[in-house]
Amino acid sequence: MINKERAINKFLELVQIDSVSYHERGVADYLINYFSELGYEVLEDKLSNEKVPLSNAGNVIVKIPGKGALANQETLILEAHMDTVEPGNGIKPSITEDGKYVVSDGTTILGADDKAGIAQILEVEAVLRENDLSHPPLEFLFTICEEVGILGAFAVDTELLAGKVAFVLDGKGGPGTAIIGGPDYYDVSGKIIGKAAHAGIAPDSGISSIQVMAEAISNMNLLKIDENTTTNIGKVICDYPTNVVPEITTFAMEIRSLDHESGKKQLNHVIETLQKAADKFDAKLEYDVDQSLYAYHHEDDNPVIKRFKEMCKRHNLNYQGLVMRGGTDVSGLTFNGIDAIVLAAGGANGHELQERLIIDEFLENTQQVIWLVTE
Ligand SMILES: [Zn+2]
Known part of the structure; x- marks a missing residue:
């Protein structure tokens, strides 16, 4: 169901839009246009922009109505951050000869952190739509300024979100891996x-x-x-x-x-x-x-973990719940009363010039998100 070429092309397109922290406008506009043209309700979170006035954009929120048998289930949030670290302007991505990775030209980061997460969300939406799959109402949340202190996730206007459970697509590794605790x-x-x-x-x-x-x-x-x-x-x-x-x-x-x-x-x-x-x-x-x-540590009976673990079991994925001492958007979402975990996106060597997208992992991780929202 996943269209490999489309998913990778979207990723390539996204990393070529500059969006170093505080300068997320280009990606925000890209997402606003993309989802508006598909006919969805798209909001720019003004509160986040008021609370983070140095950024030239606010968080972007997209509402995807539920469909089919799952349409009345509780809303799920898929989340990724729009900003990158530096040097992140003028990124020239290319696919390695063996077809396994996407890399930068070595003078900049690649920006898989977290354009891989954004590209996953775009592919998930396309697959759901094309195949008429039933799913709960979804909210896509694209945040600003994650890399400079999780500012967008902390500042998010929760009035704009119905969902209380979120999957943040911003981790390392393959399917089954989740970050379930932070400091x-x-x-x-x-x-x-x-x-x-x-x-x-x-x-x-x-x-x-x-x-x-x-x-x-x-x-x-x-x-x-x-x-x-x-x-x-x-x-x-x-x-x-x-x-x-x-x-x-x-x-x-x-x-x-x-x-x-x-x-x-x-x-x-x-x-x-x-x-x-x-x-x-x-x-x-x-x-x-x-x-x-703000510290969080989700217990096994937390709905967000439960949902993820059950999906892993159904698909024979090796579940691994990790605790991390660094920050992710989960910290901001937890602070705002949204239960979240981080799932792997598909990048490796984040924040380095050697950053790369591992294409197989990226696609497998996309598949696990499709399972998560359609079962
Ligand atoms: Zn990140």
């Missing part, structure tokens, strides 16, 4: 404010912010905290002439945890340790905590 992620940044003084003449009247920071760091639990939780300081900046007691030291760090409680506990520990050190030396602490990811 809480906290960015902690701030500064220690001490007091400047001449280091030779009046050191006692100064408060050394770098000394405070050193005290805090030496009392802080760092790196692997437990099975689920990690903490890393990436930046400590204090840059003064040596004859000045340094007034300000800035810092930035991250905490990740697959477990809400453990993550929060570690966040408290970090802040308390900084505060104690500041108090000890009579310095001031200013800080910001920004939570950009």
Whole structure:
């Protein structure tokens, strides 16, 4: 049923439309035109654009009415992100001689992350339509700015979506593979404010912010905290002439945890340790905590996992539920009350000049999505 040539050609077409994060307009317009011409209701999510004003597009949502015996089942969302990392402009894709892969010319990424997911969705829709297959109502959600902090998925206007279950087509590997868990992620940044003084003449009247920071760091639990939780300081900046007691030291760090409680506990520990050190030396602490990811771990009885596992069983696919410490759009969707998992799209070596599409996997993964929405 899958039209191999059409699916690959759509993929080739999509990667040639530039859409580095914040510049998704070209792909958004392509999708809006494509699905409008097919007669579907197509929306551009204005709220996402208001919340991410730096992007020149909003999330794109397409509504596909249910059909046949499954028409009254609950709505399913298929999701892929429109943006790519850099260098992602002027991509020149080609199929390798053995016909197995699509690659770039080596000067840019390929953009299979996540144009492979978008191309899958286009092929799924075409197959459903051509073969008159029965399926539940579907919503296609194409997001902006995934690569720069999952901004589009967090900002999505849930009023525009009826679905509560989503398959995000943005993973590695073949059919059967799913990412079913992800972390809480906290960015902690701030500064220690001490007091400047001449280091030779009046050191006692100064408060050394770098000394405070050193005290805090030496009392802080760092790196692997437990099975689920990690903490890393990436930046400590204090840059003064040596004859000045340094007034300000800035810092930035991250905490990740697959477990809400453990993550929060570690966040408290970090802040308390900084505060104690500041108090000890009579310095001031200013800080910001920004939570950009929210932990999720779907249990086996979660409807989205159940549906996927049952499909794997029917088709003898080897189900593999993975937990990932990085971010995906699932984090944003979960935050918005939509149960989602990531399924493999078909790309490999994402974010690298050697990125490629593995054609067989791409087609097999497309087939599994067709099974998911038609059975
Ligand atoms: Zn991606």
